Amino acid sequence: MIPDKIIERIFSKDKRAVSRAISLIETGNSYSTELLKELHKRIGRAYRIGITGPPGAGKSTLTNQLTKFYRKQNKTVGIIAVDPTSPFTGGALLGDRVRMSDIGSDEGVFIRSMATRGSLGGLSKKTIDAADIIDAAGYDYIIFETVGVGQSELDVAKAADTTIVVLVPESGDSIQAMKAGLMEIADFFVLNKSDRPGSDSALSALKTILMFREHTEKSWLPNILKAVASENTGTREIAEEIAKHKNYLEANGFLKTKREEHYKVRIKEIVEHLMKNELWREHRAESLDASLAKVVEGETSPYEIAETLFNDFKSTIK
């Protein structure tokens, strides 16, 4: 059963209820699906912003400044920080503690870190589920802050309405971002720490790379904004660019299309997750393990074993 009154408490923006609901999802609690079904009726009002980029680009600082900007406009903000926990130490990042003392005590701000550690592909699903809970609670903006280094982090950033890629003038940074697939997902770029040397050449390198992007007619052209987040320079311009992009999406009916696309990816992920659970039931997992020695010896091939397992799956599923 869903914990008592948690739905009502979430709808009334009770932070502890929101936090508890996210924990239920993180641990894969059996009621979490029921909970999400109930909450879904009230979602879709929050505007979702993805902030991504290489490590050290200043994403946390920018998120904080943007949050404070929205708070001055009396808007509420939920932040989901996807934390690429070190596989060695398991510790949280320093930035998180700094953030908590800065905006964590504000009643209109909800902050949650979600660890990459051990999630193995389930990260984007859980992160977006968490955003739904915050959305249902009535926050105006949701910011996904995620380091752009892995597929699941990219998936999170892409799941936003507006995706911002933050870069710094360090040489080669934009090239690296391109290789990591960050360039494709940006609705606009922020060149942070733009008071540093090399800022102008980084800007022109970025412009050159963007020129190669194919554009369809009427499509949105990603802008490049300069900022120094640590000095709160450029925050207003970033907020304005977000608003501009939001207007663009809404005026053309693209917001709905974009959200439909996001739901499509997500539903596929949920179905495939259900299916894998069914597929890797104990007896098939054991049968796979038992076959491995023969495959290494060359007696049978991976493809033959795969077909046997798939046929067994088909014949036993009801």
Place this chain on the structure above:
Amino acid sequence: MIPDKIIERIFSKDKRAVSRAISLIETGNSYSTELLKELHKRIGRAYRIGITGPPGAGKSTLTNQLTKFYRKQNKTVGIIAVDPTSPFTGGALLGDRVRMSDIGSDEGVFIRSMATRGSLGGLSKKTIDAADIIDAAGYDYIIFETVGVGQSELDVAKAADTTIVVLVPESGDSIQAMKAGLMEIADFFVLNKSDRPGSDSALSALKTILMFREHTEKSWLPNILKAVASENTGTREIAEEIAKHKNYLEANGFLKTKREEHYKVRIKEIVEHLMKNELWREHRAESLDASLAKVVEGETSPYEIAETLFNDFKSTIK
């Protein structure tokens, strides 16, 4: 039907046949599974080396030097370069052309680039299939060269018997590698361009990070080797470290266990691929598309749609 005599020609190390077989796999030709089943009987003799690291670390140069080293010992080498093709230009990397003029004309070297572009998760499957073909052709070593920026690239590097992570003294490089999950997969590290300033401090930073790694008794302790690949400094030591790791794996029965683990991952991937093909047949893909507007409107939730699709799948599969 499998193209005429391709199997025999692969077994006799015919480069054109190897190349053609890899193309069949890349395009998803319907005979490719049959081909791989046939070839599997002759594989397992090649020793597989994964070379990965951040962009610009000098992986290609190191691969070339190592290849030349093995060729002097009269060993044959197959190279699979996983090329993170730019999503904008679609062009091949410059390094590839340099390489071809260097070792590409050597009869005992087979080189193949495989593009990341558009592979969407199928990359590691196709790359490892390609390695199997090269293995069946009788090459002594197979080198996977892949940039360590995405999950599928990491998957390729992990699929080797010995995985080498190449870093450079640039500040923060090792930290970034840690966040990207590179540290966990290294059997040893190469600190390339170690004649640059900052080399010693990078080395000690790396050692500190490694100290946090948990070690079980008898386990292999990853070494850190210095190199300047562009001057062919350190190549012999790298080859010796590979040999040392190979001996360690063989002496303890770990090579077999490691290859079994790799096959396990791979078979699971093949089965899940078969299942997804079945799952996303036209009528279900259409039914998913038709439901999206209702999900955006809040009339129904992603979880309800997912369950409906899954139930349909279960009831129609034979």
